[in-house]
Amino acid sequence: MDTEAKGIRAHLGGHLRENGMMMALVAIVVLFSILVSAQGKPMFLQAPNITNIFLQNGHVIILALGMLLIIVAGHIDLSVGSVAAFTGAVAAWLTVDLKLPVYAVIPLTLAVGGLIGAAQGYWVAYWRIPSFIVTLAGMLVFRGATLWLLGGQNIGPFPKAFQAMSSGFIPDPTGLMKPHGLTLIIAALAIGVVIWIGLRARQRDMEFGITPEPTGLFWGRSLIIAAAMAFVGWQLASFRGLPNVLVVLAVLIVLYAFFTENTVQGRRIYAVGGNEKAAKLSGIRTERLVFFCFVNMGMLAALAGMMVTARLNSATPKAGTGFELDAIAAVFIGGAAMAGGSGKIIGVVIGALIMGVMNMGMSILGVGIDYQQMIKGLVLLAAVVFDVYNKSK
C-alpha cells in the first residue's frame, strides 16, 4: 500500500503536465457548477450548455490542431483569423452568388485555404522569412481581401445544407429519438475504445521495461474519463443527439493525434522543431515539412471559416477577429513550448476546452466581457508559468 502510494506520487510528479491539465479542466467545470447553482440558475452541466461548448468552440479546436503543428515546427501563424474570415467569405460567394451546391463549395473553399497556406509557407520555408512577419502580413492582407470580397457587407443567408455543418445533429436510425439511440451507441463504443487504447499502451510500456502507471491510478483515471464520457453522452442523447460539429472534431482529433504520434512525417515535424540542424543532417527535408504545416493550417482555417460562417448564417467582414489568439493560447495552455519541438494534440484540445468552458461559465454568471478578457489572459500566463517553473525544478 505504501509503495503503491509512493508510486502514484512519483508518477504524478513525472506526468504533472498531462494530469495537471486534465485536473485543471475538471476543477474549472466543478467550480462553475458550484458558482452557477449558487446563483440559483439551472445546472451548469445541462445538455444545451454541453452542446454549445462544442458548437461555440469547435473552430478554436480546429485552428489549434493546425497551430500545434506550426508551433511544434518552431513557427507561428498570426493570419488564421483573417484567413478564416476570407475563406468564409469565399464560401458565401460560391454558395449565395454562384449558387454552387455544398458538396462543391466545401472542397473548393478548402483548396483556397490550402493555397493561402502554401503562399505563406513558401516564404517561411524556402526564403526563411520569419513566420511572425509573413503571417502578420497575411493577417492584414486577408482581412483586407475579406472586406474587398464582401464589399463591406454581409452575405447570407445560406441554404439548410450548408448550415447543417455547424448547427445540425446526427440522425437517429434507431428510431428511439428520446434518448437519441445512435448517440448512446457511439458514446458506449468511444468509452470502450478509450479503455482499450489505455490498456494497450500499458501493456506496451511493460514490454519496453518502462515502469507503467500504477494500476490504481490507471483505473481511477480511466473510470473518471469513462464516467465523464458517459455523462456527456447521456446529456447529449437526452437533448438532440450528437452535434455534427462534434463528429467532425472527434474525427480530426483522432486523425491528428495519430499523425503526430504514430507516423514518420509527424515525428519529423517534432524533430524539426527540436533541433532543425540535427534534423537536416539526419536526412529530413525540413523546408518541405514547414511548408506542409502551413498548407495544413490554411486548410484548417478554411474549415473553421466555413463552420463559423454557417453558424452565423452569414459571412461578415468582422468574422474571425481574434481567432489566432484563441488558437495560440489553447496551444500554449495545452503545454507546447514556444521554442518548438514539444506539445501534444490531447493537451491542445484540453487547452481549448478550458478556454471554452471559461467563456461559457463566465457568460452564464454574467461576468462582463472586460473581466472575462482579463481572467483569460491571466489563465494563459499562469499555465505557462506553471510549465516553466516545473522545468526549472
Add this chain to the structure above:
Amino acid sequence: MTTLLEMREITKVFPGVKALDRVSLTVEAGEIHAICGENGAGKSTLMKVLSGVYPHGSFDGEITYDGAALRSRTIRDSEDKGIIIIHQELALIPLLSIAENLFMGNEVASRGVISWPMAFNKTAELLRRVGLNEPPGAVVGKLGVGKQQLIEIAKALSKNVKLLILDEPTAALQEADADRLLGLMLDLKAQGVTQIMISHKLNEIARVADRITVIRDGTSVSTLTRAEISEDRIIRDMVGRDMAHRYPERSLNPGDMLFEVEGWSCWHPEQAGRQMIKGVSLNVRKGEIVGIAGLMGTGRTELAMSIFGQSYGKRHQGQVRMSGQPVDVSTVTKAIGAGISYVTEDRKALGLILEEPILKNISLANLAGVARRSVLDKRREAQVAEGYRRQLSIRTPGVQQKVVNLSGGNQQKVVLSKWLFTDPQLLILDEPTRGIDVGAKFEIYTIMKDLAEQGRGVLMISSEMPELLGMCDRIYVMNEGRIVGELSRAEASQERIMGLILKGEGKVA
C-alpha cells in the same frame, strides 16, 4: 629590459580536469611573446586567467603586473590596467559603425549624451594608427575579417593598452591581411606596446616574436629566446609526451576499395570567392580506419560536411565513388542511401535533439526502418534502441531517458547508434572523442575497431594526434583546405604530422 608580467605557478582546475598545472610565464616590457601549443594544451585558459575572465581566487598562483600583484575580479579590472585580449572570434557588432564599435561601453559622452564629432575624430586618429583607410561611419559587417581585426586593435589602443593579447590573430586571415597585421604588431612594439601572441604558425612566430613559451598538457615546457627558436625544437616540445591513453589491438588487413573522393572542392557559403576545400582526393578501403589530421579551422569538418549531402558550402566540384561506382551525394538522404554516415563534432548542436528520449534520437535518421507504410512501429523502435543500448553499453536507466541527462560519452554513443542504424558502409567520425572522459574514449575506440572488423570503412577527423596514431591505418594531413600529406601507420609520428601542418604546402608526401 624590465619585467612587465610574471605569472607564477598558475593552476586552474575545472570539474574533473586540471586545465593548467603550475604554469609560469614571464613577459618583458616591450617584447612580443609567442605562446605555442596543441589544441587543448591550455593556452587560452592561461590567457583567460590573465585577462580576468576567470576572476582572482578561482585559480591558484600569483600574477605580478607592472610591479604590483594583479587581482582582477572582472575583465574590466584587467582592461583598466591596460591588459586587453583580442579573441579568435571577433567581438564586434556587425551592424554598427566603426566609431560605434570602437567606443562601445566606453562612449565619448558627457552626461550621457554622445558627442559624435569628437568620437569620429578620435576614431579617425586611431584608424590612422592601425593603418586602416576606412571612414569612421563605415558599417563593420561590410568589412573583411582582416579589417575587422585591425578595428579590434584600434579598440584596444583606445583603451590605452599596455599589454595586448592576440589569440591566433591570423587564423582567419588571407595571406596579405596576415602580413599587414604582423607589420602592425611590429609598429606597435616600436611604440612600446607589449604583446602576447598565441599562434601555431612558425613562420609568423619567427618573424615577430622575441621569445616563445611552449605549453603542453597544461604545463609550461620551455621558454626559448629568439636565438634558440627552431622548428624541430618547438615541435618536439609541443608534442613530446607519452601516449596518454591505450588503444584496442587491431590487426591490419584492409580489403577492397570502398570510398574514393577525387578533386573535391567547395566554396564558402557566404563569402564569394573564398575557396574552402581545394581539390581534395582521398580514399578509404573496407576494414580500414583512416585519419585526417590538422589544426582546427583547416577545413576538415567543411570537407566532411560538404561530402555528406553538401551540408556545407557552395559550388561543389569533384567526384565521390563507393566501391568504384560514382554516387550522388547532393542531399543528405542520397548520401545516407549511398552508405555514408557523418557523425558530427558538435553533437549537442548538430547531432542530437536534447529534449527527446534516447530511442527517438536513435531512430531519427532511419525512421523508415521502424515504420510500416509510414506508420511508426513503436515496439520495434524501442527494441532497436534497446539493442544499441546493450551493444554500445549506453549507461542509462532506460531508452526513454532524455539525452540531455546523459554524460558526454553516452551522448556520443547515442549519436553513433543513430548512424549505425542507417547501416553505413563508411562512417565519417568528426572528433569522435571530444569532451568525453578517458574511459569512454576507450569504448568509442573499441566500437571503431569493431566497425572496421565488420568490413566497414572509418574516416576519423581528430585534433588529438595520439588517438590518430593509436587508431589509424593511414593518416591524411590537411591544411588550409588541402591535403598536404599522407602517412602510413609506420611512417606516422607526431613530429612528422606537426611538421607537415606547420610547413604547410611545402612537402606533399
